[in-house]
Amino acid sequence: xxxxxxxxxxxxxxxxxxxxxxxxxxxxxxxxxxxxxxxxxxxxxxxxxxxxxxxxxxxxxxxxxxxxxxxxxxxxxxxxxxxxxxxxxxxxxxxxxxxxxxxxxxxxxxxxxxxxxxxxxxxxxxxxxxxxxxxxxxxxxxxxxxxxxxxxxxxxxxxxxxxxxxxxxxxxxxxxxxxxxxxxxxxxxxxxxxxxxxxxxxxxxxxxxxxxxxxxxxxxxxxxxxxxxxxxxxxxxxxxxxxxxxxxxxxxxxxxxxxxxxxxxxxxxxxxxxxxxxxxxxxxxxxxxxxxxxxxxxxxxxxxxxxxxxxxxxxxxxxxxxxxxxxxxxxxxxxxxxx
Amino acid sequence: xxxxxxxxxxxxxxxxxxxxxxxxxxxxxxxxxxxxxxxxxxxxxxxxxxxxxxxxxxxxxxxxxxxxxxxxxxxxxxxxxxxxxxxxxxxxxxxxxxxxxxxxxxxxxxxxxxxxxxxxxxxxxxxxxxxxxxxxxxxxxxxxxxxxxxxxxxxxxxxxxxxxxxxxxxxxxxxxxxxxxxxxxxxxxxxxxxxxxxxxxxxxxxxxxxxxxxxxxxxxxxxxxxxxxxxxxxxxxxxxxxxxxxxxxxxxxxxxxxxxxxxxxxxxxxxxxxxxxxxxxxxxxxxxxxxxxxxxxxxxxxxxxxxxxxxxxxxxxxxxxxxxxxxxxxxxxxxxxxxxxxxxxxxxxxxxxxxxxxxxxxxxxxxxxxxxxxxxxxxxxxxxxxxxxxxxxxxxxxxxx
Numbered sequence: 001x002x003x004x005x006x007x008x009x010x011x012x013x014x015x016x017x018x019x020x021x022x023x024x025x026x027x028x029x030x031x032x033x034x035x036x037x038x039x040x041x042x043x044x045x046x047x048x049x050x051x052x053x054x055x056x057x058x059x060x061x062x063x064x065x066x067x068x069x070x071x072x073x074x075x076x077x078x079x080x081x082x083x084x085x086x087x088x089x090x091x092x093x094x095x096x097x098x099x100x101x102x103x104x105x106x107x108x109x110x111x112x113x114x115x116x117x118x119x120x121x122x123x124x125x126x127x128x129x130x131x132x133x134x135x136x137x138x139x140x141x142x143x144x145x146x147x148x149x150x151x152x153x154x155x156x157x158x159x160x161x162x163x164x165x166x167x168x169x170x171x172x173x174x175x176x177x178x179x180x181x182x183x184x185x186x187x188x189x190x191x192x193x194x195x196x197x198x199x200x201x202x203x204x205x206x207x208x209x210x211x212x213x214x215x216x217x218x219x220x221x222x223x224x225x226x227x228x229x230x231x232x233x234x235x236x237x238x239x240x241x242x243x244x245x246x247x248x249x250x251x252x253x254x255x256x257x258x259x260x261x262x263x264x265x266x267x268x269x270x271x272x273x274x275x276x277x278x279x280x281x282x283x284x285x286x287x288x289x290x291x292x293x294x295x296x297x298x299x300x301x302x303x304x305x306x307x308x309x310x311x312x313x314x315x316x317x318x319x320x321x322x323x324x325x326x327x328x329x330x331x332x333x334x335x336x337x338x339x
Numbered sequence: 340x341x342x343x344x345x346x347x348x349x350x351x352x353x354x355x356x357x358x359x360x361x362x363x364x365x366x367x368x369x370x371x372x373x374x375x376x377x378x379x380x381x382x383x384x385x386x387x388x389x390x391x392x393x394x395x396x397x398x399x400x401x402x403x404x405x406x407x408x409x410x411x412x413x414x415x416x417x418x419x420x421x422x423x424x425x426x427x428x429x430x431x432x433x434x435x436x437x438x439x440x441x442x443x444x445x446x447x448x449x450x451x452x453x454x455x456x457x458x459x460x461x462x463x464x465x466x467x468x469x470x471x472x473x474x475x476x477x478x479x480x481x482x483x484x485x486x487x488x489x490x491x492x493x494x495x496x497x498x499x500x501x502x503x504x505x506x507x508x509x510x511x512x513x514x515x516x517x518x519x520x521x522x523x524x525x526x527x528x529x530x531x532x533x534x535x536x537x538x539x540x541x542x543x544x545x546x547x548x549x550x551x552x553x554x555x556x557x558x559x560x561x562x563x564x565x566x567x568x569x570x571x572x573x574x575x576x577x578x579x580x581x582x583x584x585x586x587x588x589x590x591x592x593x594x595x596x597x598x599x600x601x602x603x604x605x606x607x608x609x610x611x612x613x614x615x616x617x618x619x620x621x622x623x624x625x626x627x628x629x630x631x632x633x634x635x636x637x638x639x640x641x642x643x644x645x646x647x648x649x650x651x652x653x654x655x656x657x658x659x660x661x662x663x664x665x666x667x668x669x670x671x672x673x674x675x676x677x678x679x680x681x682x683x684x685x686x687x688x689x690x691x692x693x694x695x696x697x698x699x700x701x702x703x704x705x706x707x708x709x710x711x712x713x714x715x716x717x718x719x720x721x722x723x724x725x726x727x728x729x730x731x732x733x734x735x736x737x738x739x740x
Contacts, residue, residue, distance in 0.1 A: 089701070093397060093706075109704075110704070112400075113399070113703070113704055113705075114704040115394075115399035115704075135596075143596075144595065145595040145597055145599070146597075152697045152698050152701065153697060153698060153700075153702075154701075157412045157698065158411045158423075161413050161423035162411070162423075165424075171413075172415050172597070173412075173415050174415055174607070174687050175414075175415070175689065175693065175697075176687045177684050177685065177693075181685070181687070184492060184496075188492070188496035188497075189496070189500045190516065190687075192596050192597075231397060233396065233397060233398065
């Protein structure tokens with residue numbers, strides 16, 4: 001090899017190598033910068049939306065806080081990064097955010113070709129449709145020839161096409177980039193139907209001028225398991241975020257709440273003692289302190305509390321627990337044990 | 340010792356020795372050029388390598404394998420057959436054609452409106468000049484995105500619903516879902532009308548050439564405009580009536596939720612066209628004004644002195660010279676309009692950026708490939724537009740003698 005070629009090869013190696021360093025361990029990066037960059041929705045009531053004081057509230061926002069509480073011991077150390085449906089994956093891939101918790105549907109395509117891994121399902125959802133009551137439509141099968149407002153870059157757009165094709169119905173899509181624009185267009189009468197995940201429909205219906213003039217049709221046309229996702233290739237970080245989700249569920253199952261967590265520290269129940277780090281070294285195994293789950297529950301609450309406060313009975317949206325109840329209460333939320 | 344003995348004997352003058360290859364300027368220039376090219380190639384290769392490496396490391400799919408995969412989504416307006424069973428490649432073309440449609444129609448509207456306003460601003464009529472001035476200042480100084488929102492959300496969204504449509508003449512109707520026009524349906528024999536139209540156009544071109552030659556030779560003028568109108572309109576019209584009007588119309592009718600049949604113009608398309616062309620027209624108006632004002636006063640005075648009417652002065656003396664000034668900046672406006680059409684995504688018009696860089700990018704997740712193609716497409720459109728305008732510019736430039 002001539003010296004000049006050697007030099008070129010060395011320079012190439014340096015340049016390629018520098019860029020490769022971007023996929024370093026996320027946990028170290030988060031600890032070093034002292035906060036968690038969490039990708040959330042730009043504004044979906046109940047999941048993540050800034051309130052009148054500018055604080056991010058919602059189920060997804062609280063999940064961001066739970067991860068921060070487990071990793072940094074402080075639920076307030078979150079940098080919320082609002083992303084649109086279109087931007088979200090690129091933001092995660094490029095390393096701008098550490099975790100994406102933005103009512104995002106877990107699909108095989110996304111798991112395989114986007115370079116990200118979903119850690120679990122923090123909300124079991126399904127796609128629904130909303131129409132004006134005055135149309136007199138009672139079922140989605142009566143919608144032939146309808147115009148449908150939908151947001152771009154979502155599984156919603158694909159399910160819509162599938163549903164109308166399978167049922168041999170015609171429709172015209174009108175596609176917008178932001179949820180607000182989509183809803184505005186629907187409200188102005190540009191479309192007969194507004195479609196998105198059912199949880200979103202219930203939340204956004206309340207934003208309309210006269211919510212009572214609109215009804216959500218009974219059909220749920222798809223499975224939409226919404227959950228947090230992380231970059232592929234960092235299994236430690238993947239495990240941490242996944243077990244934050246499981247800790248929230250296990251805490252609810254064990255009856256540990258934000259209010260009683262300090263008393264529970266003295267509990268003799270081995271399950272509770274393991275969750276709160278009184279027995280075993282489970283926190284260490286995932287690179288965290290032994291009180292990681294205690295911090296989550298103390299600062300954020302358990303899954304049931306988060307659900308009720310943001311989307312359930314304690315909120316304006318008032319969605320029933322349904323599929324999102326614990327497995328022991330007839331729902332789908334099931335967490336492996338901490339032991 | 341004398342000085343002469345020290346000096347060598349004057350022999351024949353030898354030519355200066357050829358300098359070393361390294362000191363020859365032409366060689367040095369070539370070396371620098373080659374070095375620059377090598378560095379550039381190396382930079383590109385590094386970037387490409389880097390990207391491929393990082394994508395592979397993060398398990399992100401790469402390559403153009405997605406092109407032939409089924410897209411699974413629908414597009415509200417497509418000039419080619421497209422359904423959710425079509426491929427991403429077909430979605431690419433559908434989006435591209437939608438962008439070209441807006442660009443071409445927008446350029447025509449903007450040019451006509453821009454010329455009218457620009458000439459109007461120079462009018463001696465105080466009111467017309469002020470109105471045109473106000474138009475330019477208002478439209479030019481408000482951000483385009485805001486204007487699009489205005490046309491779409493404030494104006495078009497206030498139209499009535501489909502069941503309370505505004506009926507327009509000739510069976511057309513207008514509502515919040517769009518403008519519905521009757522669609523012409525050709526019947527047997529309509530081909531003859533089209534043939535007559537073709538013959539009319541060819542004949543009128545021949546007449547125009549003949550008239551120009553005759554005027555050059557004899558100075559006599561021939562009413563070319565009227566002959567052309569007669570040939571292009573009356574000839575096919577006569578054939579049409581003679582054959583018993585072989586053209587019917589399919590009228591849009593309200594069925595179910597929406598109007599069916601006829602030609603539907605999406606409100607998104609209308610808002611985008613109105614927004615883009617009125618905005619760009621305000622810039623074109625200023626360019627036209629500058630072009631006309633740039634023709635020396637003496638030209639107009641000379642034309643007046645020759646006894647040309649004011650219309651003829653404008654057409655034969657002022658505009659040909661003004662066009663020389665107008666065309667180059669006009670090209671920039673055309674390019675701007677085409678590129679600004681990508682704001683369509685905000686008001687839900689399925690243009691190239693909305694369909695390809697929006698939906699396709701998101702469903703495939705292949706940002707690098709999609710963005711690269713998008714840049715390539717806009718570059719190609721812009722280069723073709725400016726190549727055409729440069730050709731046109733050369734064509735109309737005054738031959739300097």
